Amino acid sequence: MKKQDFLAIPKNALKNETNAAKLTFLIVFGLCFVLTIIMAMITNGVTFSVKFFGTGRFSDTFMDFMNSIRDSSQVNMYRTRWTIYPPLAALFFRFIGGMMSQNSVHISFSGRKELLIDPIAMLIFMLFAILCVYLIFKMLDYRMQSEKKCLLAKLCAFCLAFSYPVVYCLERGNITIFCVITAMFFVFFRNSNNKFIRELALIALAISAGLKFYPAIFGLILLAEKKFFAAFRCIIYGLICFFGPIIIINAMDTAILSSPSSNNEYFENNATSISYMVSRLIKNLINTVKNKAAISNYSYVSIQQIFMLAPIKKLLQGYDIPKICSLAIIISEVIAGVGFFITKEEWKRVFLLIYIILNIPIASSVYALSFIIIPFAIYLYEKRSFKSADWFSLLLMSILTSFIPIFTTLDPKSIQLLPEVFGNTIDICPQKLIAAIVFQTLFFTVMISSISSLTEKIIEIRKQRKQRREV
Amino acid sequence: MFSKNTKNLNAKSSSPLLKNQMAIRDKMLFAFVLFYSLAIIVDIILAQISDGNTTIISFFGTEFDDFRFYLHLDRLDNAANKTFFLPTKYAQAPLFSLFYLFLNSLLNSSPSYGSYDYHTLILNQNINMYYLLIFAAFFVILGIIISKHTAKMKSQLVGKVFGYTLILSYPLICAVAIGDLSVIGLIFVFLFFSGYESKNAIIRELSLISLAVSIGFLLFPILFLPFTMKKRSKSITIKTLVYCMVFTLIPFLIVLVFDKKESAELLPTILSALKKSFILPKHKLDFNTLSVANIAYYPIIRNIFKDKHLFASVLYCTTQLVTLVAIFATKTTWKKVFFITYLIVNAPGFSTQAMLAFFILPFILFITDEKNRTKVDWIYTGLFALLLTPLPTILYFWQDSLSSWANKNSISFELNLNHILNPIILIILMLSLTIPSFVEKIKTCVAVAKSNEYKTENIDDVLRSKEASI
Numbered sequence: 001m002k003k004q005d006f007l008a009i010p011k012n013a014l015k016n017e018t019n020a021a022k023l024t025f026l027i028v029f030g031l032c033f034v035l036t037i038i039m040a041m042i043t044n045g046v047t048f049s050v051k052f053f054g055t056g057r058f059s060d061t062f063m064d065f066m067n068s069i070r071d072s073s074q075v076n077m078y079r080t081r082w083t084i085y086p087p088l089a090a091l092f093f094r095f096i097g098g099m100m101s102q103n104s105v106h107i108s109f110s111g112r113k114e115l116l117i118d119p120i121a122m123l124i125f126m127l128f129a130i131l132c133v134y135l136i137f138k139m140l141d142y143r144m145q146s147e148k149k150c151l152l153a154k155l156c157a158f159c160l161a162f163s164y165p166v167v168y169c170l171e172r173g174n175i176t177i178f179c180v181i182t183a184m185f186f187v188f189f190r191n192s193n194n195k196f197i198r199e200l201a202l203i204a205l206a207i208s209a210g211l212k213f214y215p216a217i218f219g220l221i222l223l224a225e226k227k228f229f230a231a232f233r234c235i236i237y238g239l240i241c242f243f244g245p246i247i248i249i250n251a252m253d254t255a256i257l258s259s260p261s262s263n264n265e266y267f268e269n270n271a272t273s274i275s276y277m278v279s280r281l282i283k284n285l286i287n288t289v290k291n292k293a294a295i296s297n298y299s300y301v302s303i304q305q306i307f308m309l310a311p312i313k314k315l316l317q318g319y320d321i322p323k324i325c326s327l328a329i330i331i332s333e334v335i336a337g338v339g340f341f342i343t344k345e346e347w348k349r350v351f352l353l354i355y356i357i358l359n360i361p362i363a364s365s366v367y368a369l370s371f372i373i374i375p376f377a378i379y380l381y382e383k384r385s386f387k388s389a390d391w392f393s394l395l396l397m398s399i400l401t402s403f404i405p406i407f408t409t410l411d412p413k414s415i416q417l418l419p420e421v422f423g424n425t426i427d428i429c430p431q432k433l434i435a436a437i438v439f440q441t442l443f444f445t446v447m448i449s450s451i452s453s454l455t456e457k458i459i460e461i462r463k464q465r466k467q468r469r470e471v
Numbered sequence: 472m473f474s475k476n477t478k479n480l481n482a483k484s485s486s487p488l489l490k491n492q493m494a495i496r497d498k499m500l501f502a503f504v505l506f507y508s509l510a511i512i513v514d515i516i517l518a519q520i521s522d523g524n525t526t527i528i529s530f531f532g533t534e535f536d537d538f539r540f541y542l543h544l545d546r547l548d549n550a551a552n553k554t555f556f557l558p559t560k561y562a563q564a565p566l567f568s569l570f571y572l573f574l575n576s577l578l579n580s581s582p583s584y585g586s587y588d589y590h591t592l593i594l595n596q597n598i599n600m601y602y603l604l605i606f607a608a609f610f611v612i613l614g615i616i617i618s619k620h621t622a623k624m625k626s627q628l629v630g631k632v633f634g635y636t637l638i639l640s641y642p643l644i645c646a647v648a649i650g651d652l653s654v655i656g657l658i659f660v661f662l663f664f665s666g667y668e669s670k671n672a673i674i675r676e677l678s679l680i681s682l683a684v685s686i687g688f689l690l691f692p693i694l695f696l697p698f699t700m701k702k703r704s705k706s707i708t709i710k711t712l713v714y715c716m717v718f719t720l721i722p723f724l725i726v727l728v729f730d731k732k733e734s735a736e737l738l739p740t741i742l743s744a745l746k747k748s749f750i751l752p753k754h755k756l757d758f759n760t761l762s763v764a765n766i767a768y769y770p771i772i773r774n775i776f777k778d779k780h781l782f783a784s785v786l787y788c789t790t791q792l793v794t795l796v797a798i799f800a801t802k803t804t805w806k807k808v809f810f811i812t813y814l815i816v817n818a819p820g821f822s823t824q825a826m827l828a829f830f831i832l833p834f835i836l837f838i839t840d841e842k843n844r845t846k847v848d849w850i851y852t853g854l855f856a857l858l859l860t861p862l863p864t865i866l867y868f869w870q871d872s873l874s875s876w877a878n879k880n881s882i883s884f885e886l887n888l889n890h891i892l893n894p895i896i897l898i899i900l901m902l903s904l905t906i907p908s909f910v911e912k913i914k915t916c917v918a919v920a921k922s923n924e925y926k927t928e929n930i931d932d933v934l935r936s937k938e939a940s941i
Contacts, residue, residue: 037577045577045597053596061596099518099526117593119531119539120523123648126603127639130647133607134614134638154615161611162604170607171600 017386021394022152025380028398029159035405047406051164051429052171065125065173066115073097073105075253078280084288086281087245088210089175094249096124129170132177136184137161140377143188156380163401164431165369172367175211180370182208183215187350187374190221190230202234210241214357221349224341243274250274289362302364303328305436332359335447343450347382351375355443366435372400389449396442404430493625495844499852500624500633506856507636513863525864530648532759533886543602543650544592550575553731556740563744565723566687567653572729574601606647609655614638616661620835637835640859641889642827651825659685660692661832664808667698679711687718691815695808748820751787753780758883758890760822763790765894770882790817790898793905801908805836813901827858827893834859847907854900862888 040048053060071083072093083090097105104118115121140157160166169177186205192198209216216238222231250273304325306312316324333356340352354371358364376397379390406429517525531539546563549555550571555563578597592598617634624630646654659681666678679699685692699711732740751764758765766772767783776782791814798810812829815821834855837848866873866886877884885891 041573041576048577048600049597052600061599095519099515099523101522101524113594116599117539117590119648120526122539123526123530123644126606126647127644129603130607130610131639134610137611138614158611162608167600167604170603171596 018380018383019152021386021391022156022380024391024394025398025401026152026155026159028395029163029402032402032404035407036403039405039407047408050406051403051431052168061171062116062122062125062173063113064175065128066121067112068093068175069097069100069121070105070107070109070112070115075256076277077249078277078284082284082287084281084284085175086210086213086242087249087277088207088241089212091245091249092175092211094252096121099124125173129173129177132181133161133166133170135181136166136177136373139181139184139188140373143377144381153380157377160373160377160401163370163373164403165367165372165401167403168367169370172365174365174367176365176368177370179208179212179215180373182211183218183371184374184377186218187221187378198230199233202230203237205234206237206241209238210245212363214360214363217353217356218350220340220353224349246274246277250277299366299432300361300364301366301369301436301439302359302361303332303436303440304361305364306440309437329359329361332443336443339447339450342454343446344453345382345384345450347375347378348446348450350378351442351446355439355446358439366432369400369435369439372397376401387449389445389452393442393445393449396438396445399438400435400442404434406430489841490625492841492844495848496838497624497626497629499844499849500629500838501626502849503852503856504629504632504636506853507640507860510860510863514861517863517865517867521867525867528864528867528886529861529889530645532890533884539648540593540602540650543652544598545650546571546652547575547578547592547598551578553729555726555730556732556737556744564686564688564690565719565726566684567656567689568726569722570652570688572726577601602650605652605655609658610638610643612658613661616658616665617831617835619665620839623839633838637831637859640828640831641861642825642830642859644861646825646828649823649825651823653689654825654828656685656689656692657828657831659688660695660829663692663695663698664832664836679707680714682711683714683718686715687722690719691821694811694815698804698807749818751780751784751819758885758887759824760819761816761824761827761893761897762819762822763787763817763894763898764819766898768882770880773882787817790901794901797901797905797908800912801904803840805833805840806904806908808836809833809904810901813897816897824890824893830855830858847903850903851900854896854903857896858893858900862892864888 036048036051040046068083068085068089071077072085072090077083077090085093100118100120104115104121107114137157140160141154144153144157166177166180169180182204186201186208189197189201189204192201205215205218208218219231219234222228222234307316307321307325307328313321336352336355336359340349340356343349343352351372354375357371358368379394379397384390514525514529549557550568555568578595578601614634617637618631621630621634624633643654645651662681663678663685666674666681669675669678682692682695682699686696693715696708696711696715699707727737730737751762757768764783764787767776767779767786773779794810794814794817798807798814801807801810809830812833816826816829837851837855864886866888870886873886874884
């Protein structure tokens with residue numbers, strides 16, 4: 001790569017619509033970021049912390065990672081801690097737990113924050129998070145630069161790797177970030193010319209599904225592209241990723257329980273078998289789905305969040321809102337599913353699959369929006385004619401990925417009081433307040449543009465048929 | 472994915488000699504990557520066996536009594552207390568102090584400030600988040616720069632993996648573990664060396680600015696300034712000096728405004744901090760430093776001389792002098808960069824394990840250097856591999872016997888192989904580079920002398936023949 005190429009912004013950057021889209025995103029992202037920093041300086045970091053830690057939830061940073069290490073390291077974990085991590089994720093966390101002091105790993109639930117002081121736990125987490133961001137950047141960079149190497153594409157990749165949902169995911173320490181990486185690898189490299197990489201892409205999808213279950217939906221891409229044999233292989237990899245770790249965990253548990261040291265204070269529960277583990281995991285999952293279905297706060301982007309907004313709630317007074325929410329979820333999921341098969345633009349297809357995932361309340365956290373960088377990268381990369389709906393989609397995706405600044409000077413004490421004054425549903429982070437609305441608007445925009453392009457095509461085909469008949 | 476650029480490179484490097492050179496280079500890199508990967512696998516196995524104790528020893532040292540990120544928290548505490556210049560500490564560059572002042576402004580006023588409380592600082596969410604984001608950005612940018620260099624490799628796969636191993640090299644992990652954000656300066660030094668010879672005026676200018684920023688950030692990159700004089704263009708050097716003033720003096724003045732100390736106290740404090748950075752302290756065996764002086768306190772060697780401090784001082788001064796001469800003796804860029812880096816790392820104020828990260832630069836310049844590869848290059852690669860790889864802490868399993876032996880001989884106790892070996896590896900590497908440079912220099916001197924002799928004889932002949940003709 002020549003040095004001149006690296007720094008050169010193409011002269012016709014603005015004439016080329018793809019570059020103009022990249023530039024628009026960079027301007028929105030850059031402006032928001034600068035303002036966020038300025039506001040954080042003015043408020044001594046309060047506006048920054050509110051973005052992630054919310055109004056009432058303090059000192060919980062990185063705890064998804066730490067809790068997972070602690071929970072997964074217990075013998076018979078699906079019974080001990082009602083965990084819902086798929087076996088592959090559990091094995092990963094247990095592996096990390098193996099590199100830590102056993103006193104830290106088996107710490108009591110109330111004292112679990114001590115894990116944040118453990119030097120090994122934090123070092124491993126830091127390296128894991130840094131590596132994840134690096135891998136995201138590398139893949140985005142590869143995807144964006146496959147046609148033209150320029151600074152604009154590199155900057156876009158950099159901004160997306162440090163976008164709000166990604167950073168939020170890091171703040172939580174959630175394994176979702178690794179699912180995003182593996183899913184991204186599948187989406188970007190499934191059609192690679194290299195056989196080996198194509199196969200790796202299938203394995204990546206299996207790993208992604210093995211870590212969080214729901215990315216399995218990306219397998220629909222293979223079905224839509226009529227790659228049935230690849231889909232079959234992917235299912236086999238998926239089964240290996242599910243049952244392989246379960247067998248290993250079960251063997252480890254059995255070994256621990258049968259060893260003479262098993263009588264120590266850490267291990268209370270015995271009885272462990274593969275079938276028991278699977279049934280317990282399913283039971284835990286069902287329980288969590290039931291519990292989450294009723295919850296609504298500003299940390300979710302599911303369509304049910306829209307029905308929980310105060311004005312809409314007022315409108316629907318007297319109706320069974322939970323039922324309406326469930327109905328809305330089912331309808332929107334079906335529409336998204338149909339939309340996936342009727343649309344032909346790749347970014348829209350990937351987005352609709354992500355919508356199907358994030359619309360389910362159990363998986364609809366704001367940080368899970370980090371999946372959106374996959375269709376966004378494809379959007380910024382694809383060369384096509386831009387319609388007004390595309391520009392609107394760009395704006396919405398930019399809002400979802402940028403750090404929207406908070407323009408108030410906030411007093412930490414008054415913030416902590418807010419939930420008590422307004423109830424649990426208040427959050428002063430604009431990003432979280434509008435996330436569900438923006439995400440759902442994006443869905444409708446994508447659907448409408450897909451339907452309109454489909455109708456246009458149908459009309460065109462009819463016209464052509466008419467002309468042929470006339471001829 | 473990987474074959475795309477390889478084709479272009481192969482087309483460019485059509486010469487069979489060059490192809491052969493590239494193949495040897497790739498083999499060296501492969502050996503490096505293999506060694507690194509094996510070491511990491513053994514590290515992980517040892518960590519699983521020892522419940523993470525070997526990892527703690529690897530990155531925090533054996534006598535570990537501080538919390539993680541302690542350097543970062545220490546500097547944040549200084550920024551919060553507005554005490555940037557302390558006589559008890561080493562000199563901190565102005566831009567770096569300003570950077571911490573900026574970071575501090577992004578933090579909510581914590582009760583821990585003023586009372587040095589690591590525990591509270593460690594749990595501060597903003598501190599943790601900024602730390603993570605800064606390091607993530609640093610790694611991504613460093614990755615971009617390194618991948619630009621590794622793109623020259625024949626095998627793109629080896630080049631890519633090599634890039635990853637450098638990013639996850641021992642000193643950089645160390646920097647994350649102990650909280651040494653000064654490694655950020657490495658990016659600016661890298662940027663300077665990537666662009667200072669560019670044909671593009673903008674890139675050249677940016678590289679000069681990068682050097683100035685790195686000087687403002689770390690002070691010691693001022694030793695790289697002579698590279699700007701290479702083309703004997705005074706204007707470039709003057710321009711760089713002006714940039715240096717901007718990125719050093721202005722931050723210094725800003726920091727002065729914020730500093731708590733009275734102006735009368737400041738100068739002696741700064742001078743004492745600077746003195747402390749370069750003058751060897753009276754110490755015993757300190758495995759956290761990379762300085763050659765440490766070798767004077769090693770077992771066996773410590774028994775040779777009675778006055779260990781004197782021996783250490785002589786060793787330190789001699790090495791610094793030899794390195795300084797070697798900088799002028801050699802003509803190869805990567806060797807020059809290595810000697811300058813060694814000169815810095817050898818000084819007590821800059822001699823930390825994380826500072827080893829600055830050897831990544833000469834290593835990359837060495838790898839990408841297009842020259843005839845000799846067998847000595849394999850030795851250099853091996854020594855660099857030992858420096859940059861987290862070596863497995865095998866000594867952990869002889870902990871008790873080693874501890875009692877150290878106590879008996881009243882020596883500091885250390886199990887970390889990197890900490891033990893690094894000063895020795897560095898001096899071996901320095902000597903293995905210096906000796907050939909000196910030999911080469913002596914050879915050229917002899918050759919020049921011989922040619923002068925010949926010329927003199929020739930002149931004599933001419934004179935004789937002239938006389939004869941007269």
